[in-house]
Structures are given as C-alpha cells and as structure tokens.
Amino acid sequence: MSEVEEFCEKYIYIHNGIIKEAGNVKDIVKKYGSVHNFTWKMFDKNKKADLKKQYEEIKKENAEIKKNKKKNKWIHKAKMPEKSRPLINLMFKYYYQGFFVHYFLVLFPILMLFLEGFAFKQMEGDTVKSLHTLVGSISMLQPMAVGIFIIPQTIVEFKNSVLMKRIGATNIKPIFFVLSVMIIGFFFMIATFLWSLLWVGIMFGGTYGWNNIVTANFIGESIPFIILIFFSSMGLGMLLASIFKSVTALVAASNVIYFPVALLSGVFFPAELINSSPVLKYATYFNPFKYAMDPFIQAWSGTSFTFTTTYGIYLGVAAWIDWYLQNSCKFKITLTSIRY
Structure with missing residues (x-):
C-alpha cells in the first residue's frame, strides 16, 4: 500500500467485480491517513455486508429444511430430496396417463x-x-377398474422407467411409495364412482328423479361395503x-380378470337376473x-336392508379377501426395480 501512495496518482477500489470507488490517491491519504487504512476500512464495510447476506441465505435455507424435515423423513430414504422429487412427478404423470388413456374410466x-x-327402460316390471x-x-365397477388396471399399470411403468432404475431404488422410501399409490388410487376411485353417478343423473334423473336413480336407498349400510371393494381392488x-x-402382459391378464368380474358383478345384466340363473349364481x-x-x-337398491347372518359371513369373507390381497403384496426395493 505504501508503494501505491508513492508511485500512483489514481486508484480504483473493486469488490466482487464491481467498482465501488475511484479517484485520486492523495484524496484518500488526506481523508484516511493512508491507503492501507482506506483499504481495511472498505474491506471491513463490504465484507460485513457479504457475510450478512450469506447468513440470511443460510438461515432461510435452514428454515426450509426444518419445514420439510417431517415430509422428507417419510419420503426419502437418503438425504437427497432433489432426487426424489422427479420420482414423485413421474408417478403423478403415469397416474394421469393411465386415468385418461383407458376408455372405460x-x-x-x-x-x-x-x-x-x-x-332396460323398455322392459316390463319395476x-x-x-x-x-x-x-x-x-358405478362400483369403475373403482374396480382403477384397481385392476390403473394402479398396477402405474406401478409397472414406474418401476420400469429409466429414472427409477437409476436413482429411485436407493432413495425413495417403500412406505411412501405404497401409501402414495394407495391414496391417489383411492381418490381416483371416488372420482370414477361420482363420474358414473353424474351421467346417470343426466340421462335418467329427469325421468325418474335423481334421488330414485343416483343415491343409495340405505347410504349408511352401503358405505362399509364400498370401502371393502375399494381396498380389495387396490390389493388386487x-x-x-x-x-x-411387462405392461403388455399385465393389460392382457387384467382384461381376463376384469370382464368375468364385470359380468358376475351385474354390470351387463342386473344382479337379480344373474342370481336367478341356475348356473351363473x-x-x-x-x-x-x-x-x-x-x-x-x-343396500343400494333394495326395499329394505337387514344385516342377516349371511351378510355377516359375506362381510367376514370380504374382509379376509381384502386382508389376503394386501398381505400378499410384500414390498421390496432393489437397486433396479420396485417389487411387492
């Protein structure tokens, strides 16, 4: 700094690539006593500002990490949230594609x-x-379709994706993946159920009344069986x-399961006709x-609903089927794929 005072007439002070001050050397010597004093004064002033800014950024980042700590604890197997977010987005993408590609939904x-x-409107009788x-x-077959087609196809496409094979298997937590698949699938099931009822009302509500066509005769009694159907569909x-x-093999197998289930569930013919058949029943x-x-x-269309012994047995069998399907899916994660 003493050489600057001796040999230089003008100076430029630069901080972080920005010119902060410029002028004559004799002016800063007159004001600060020496170039050395001026340099330390400017360094102290600007460095403190840099450190304060850096501190505020770190403080903000730590607050964000703390805010997402609980979420990351469930989602991420490793401390790499930047890698899990693309996986979550990918899963939503496959759900979106599956939901709108399949015509039956x-x-x-x-x-x-x-x-x-x-x-059936032209048939005699009630x-x-x-x-x-x-x-x-x-309406109930639509949630079944979500369980039989959309959920497994989403999982298979997801675990076969390049992104999943490269970074997902070592990072995303199994419990988060399973819960996210089930929760999103559950909402899709509700959406398809309500979608069917909406069109029932549009087509026949004006003629027969929305309440007579769209709603269950015994709403409270029907809810436990709706929930069992939803969870059994997800388990299957x-x-x-x-x-x-393979998605191709999966779709083929799903169709083989879907259409007999649809027929025997009363989709193509009213359940009364199927149960009255000496073979189909x-x-x-x-x-x-x-x-x-x-x-x-x-409970949906009956004139009365009594919880008989038969329905009690049916409820137990349905709960056991649901339990069996859920427990048959033992979830494991490897470096290259997701398997149940």
Whole structure:
C-alpha cells in the first residue's frame, strides 16, 4: 500500500467485480491517513455486508429444511430430496396417463349406461328398481377398474422407467411409495364412482328423479361395503403389479380378470337376473368382489336392508379377501426395480 501512495496518482477500489470507488490517491491519504487504512476500512464495510447476506441465505435455507424435515423423513430414504422429487412427478404423470388413456374410466360408464339403461327402460316390471340396481353395479365397477388396471399399470411403468432404475431404488422410501399409490388410487376411485353417478343423473334423473336413480336407498349400510371393494381392488392391483414385469402382459391378464368380474358383478345384466340363473349364481362365488357387492347392491337398491347372518359371513369373507390381497403384496426395493 505504501508503494501505491508513492508511485500512483489514481486508484480504483473493486469488490466482487464491481467498482465501488475511484479517484485520486492523495484524496484518500488526506481523508484516511493512508491507503492501507482506506483499504481495511472498505474491506471491513463490504465484507460485513457479504457475510450478512450469506447468513440470511443460510438461515432461510435452514428454515426450509426444518419445514420439510417431517415430509422428507417419510419420503426419502437418503438425504437427497432433489432426487426424489422427479420420482414423485413421474408417478403423478403415469397416474394421469393411465386415468385418461383407458376408455372405460371416462367413456365406458357413459356407453354402458346409455346402451343398457335405455334397453332396460323398455322392459316390463319395476323399471326403476332394475335400472337403479344396474347403476349401482356400473358405478362400483369403475373403482374396480382403477384397481385392476390403473394402479398396477402405474406401478409397472414406474418401476420400469429409466429414472427409477437409476436413482429411485436407493432413495425413495417403500412406505411412501405404497401409501402414495394407495391414496391417489383411492381418490381416483371416488372420482370414477361420482363420474358414473353424474351421467346417470343426466340421462335418467329427469325421468325418474335423481334421488330414485343416483343415491343409495340405505347410504349408511352401503358405505362399509364400498370401502371393502375399494381396498380389495387396490390389493388386487398391487398383487398384479408384483407378478408382471411387462405392461403388455399385465393389460392382457387384467382384461381376463376384469370382464368375468364385470359380468358376475351385474354390470351387463342386473344382479337379480344373474342370481336367478341356475348356473351363473354358483359361478358368482368365484368372484372375489361378490361378498361385498351383493350386500352393497341390496343396500343400494333394495326395499329394505337387514344385516342377516349371511351378510355377516359375506362381510367376514370380504374382509379376509381384502386382508389376503394386501398381505400378499410384500414390498421390496432393489437397486433396479420396485417389487411387492
């Protein structure tokens, strides 16, 4: 600094690439006593500002980490949240694609209600009851479709993705993945159920009344069986995802399961006609959803609902099927894939 005073006439003070001051050397010597004093004065002033700014940024970052600590504890297996976020976005993407690609989740209930609804509308007998029964079956089959198709296809596509194979298997927590799949699937099931009821009201509500067609006759009694159907569907879907590695094979197997279940659940014909058939009524016992569907249909469109011994047995069997499907899906994570 003494050499600056001796040999230089002008000075420029630069901090972080920005010119802070410039002028004559004799002026700063006159004001500060020496260039050395001026330099330390400016360094102290600007460095304190830098440290304060850095401290505020660290403080803000720590507050954000603390805020997300509980969430990260559930989501991330390792301390790498920046790697888990793309996986979460990917899972939502596959759900979105699965929900809108499969025609039966959006168009199938509309087509079935249009074709079968107007066909049974012309039949003799209690048209409202037959139509109401058919509506209950079609509406409940939509959540089944989410469980049989959308949930397993989402899982298979997710675990086969390059992103999952590269970073996901060592980072994302199994419990978060399972819970997220089930929670999102549950909301989709509710959405498809309400979507079907909406179109029932649009097509037949004006003729027969929305309350007579769209709502259950015994709402409270039907809810336990609705929940059992929802969780059994999710359990079956996760079981399928643990068996198949290819989406093509999965879709083929899902169709083989789906259409017999749809027939025996009263989607193509009212449940009363199926149960009155000397052959089909015995085949219905092989339908894993029968033990929740039959009491549900009775609560949905029956003139009365009494919790009989038979329904008690059905409830126990349905709960056991649900428990069995859920426990058959033993979840494991490896470096390259997700398996149940």
